[in-house]
Amino acid sequence: PNPLLQNHPLMAVHPPFLYLGYVGMSVPFSFAIGALLSGRLDDAWVRASRKWTVFAWAMLSLAIMAGMWWSYEVLGWGGYWAWDPVENASFMLWLTATAFLHSVMVQERRDMLQVWNLSLVISTFLLTILGTFLTRSGVISSVHAFTEGTIGLYFLSFIAFVLIFSLALLAGRSSELRKHGHLDSMLSRETVFLVNNLLLTAFTFTVLLGTLFPLVAEAVRGVKVTVGAPFFNRMTVPIMVALLFLMGVGPMLPWRVANVEELKRKLLVPTLAMIVTLGTAVVLGMRDFWGLLAFAFAAFALSGNIQEYVRGTAARRRAQGGGWLRAFGGLINANPRRYGGYFAHIGLILAAIGITASTVFRVERQATLQVGESVTIGEYTVRFDGMRGQQEPQRFVVGANMTVFVDGRDVGTLFPRLNFYRMSAEPIATPAVRTRPDNDLYLTLLAFNEQDGSTATLSVIVEPLVGWIWVGGVMVTIGALFGIWPRRRAPAPVVSRKRTAGVA
Structure with a gap:
């Protein structure tokens, strides 16, 4: 087996959750194709497949976060x-599934x-096959790709068949899909979802x-x-920042038409949070344009989503x-889909803050x-206390004993190491991480005096704040699963037989 896959227990988590995410996306695709074939183009197929879609999306979110970790x-x-090709394949699938979950509302x-919704769910399914093709065909070199062979041709043929078949169905039903609602106002939640789709x-x-x-x-x-990180970062960072802003605006806008005065009241606190965050970052010397916008919009979106909990609980x-506490519990129990979604938003915002700060x-x-x-680096001083080697069942490990000081105070030791495997010509580094x-x-051990x-x-x-990414990823998963958790309903009142007879 690949030595890289033996170094961390997250490899026991990432593949099965990724599998659940990939396979789970076949359920909404099947319902969508069934709707196109049968001509039942109302939202029945959406409602029937929604929980399956959310569950698959939650598993995919957890898998991507575990892979990053x-x-x-x-x-x-x-x-x-x-921006590895196999990473990208899972991420593209996650993006279209995210668009679909918002668009179906x-x-x-x-x-x-x-x-839009039929196209998104078809695209999502096609991307699951593309991701499998990239991993299994051997056409790319990646730590995630684990086989080579002629199977890639079958995947490409299947992708072509699904694409042509789906487009033919969409074209055949196009006249039935046109005669539906329209936007009443640009200041509405559906407008935000449309921009989100784009x-x-x-x-x-x-x-x-x-x-x-x-x-x-x-x-x-x-x-x-080679298309590397500079291209992806340059092209996608502005989109990420815009999506952060929409995560704050969307929850505050109603369906159909917004009342301008009510919207102003809702925007007050998030806007103040955005201005204060932006001003503080500038005063502290931050000059990165997209970083400033990301922090400002993250503050806007975070306060906006939290505000929805506060306003709903107060009402x-x-x-x-x-x-x-009782009002809050009743609120989220009454609408777990809505408030589970807001919790997932908060998780994504925290992850975005972690990504921005750590970059x-x-x-x-x-x-x-x-x-x-x-x-010495920042507040940390790291002292080298010598090398240590040890034999483990499948490898020989050589590591550096490092004592860590924070502002002169001993706070512990770290052991970055190099792992030597019999089947690998080069040692594989395992870093040591102290998380706050x-x-x-x-710390990563790059080399040592072998004599x-x-x-x-x-x-x-x-x-800074890199741990917020993992916390945010877990929150996203919890929010999604909470949104599909069976809702506990109050028992129906019992009417006594004696009282009923008296009324009769």
């Missing part, structure tokens, strides 16, 4: 997303966007282009082309009395240390 904890480069409430579709197309272009260029022209408390404020140093020497709510200290272990070369990284 594994990359961070195992590969030793201090990052968690490399418009169909349910306003009888709109039927073509942005997520553009995001998906951008990632698809960057992922497939090297394969197409090599197949057509025989030229190896329920006024209407039914009781304490705040903009990341500090890295490399140092070669003698035994007893130290390197505000930052991570990340006497007197020196070690290390990469030392401080990454």
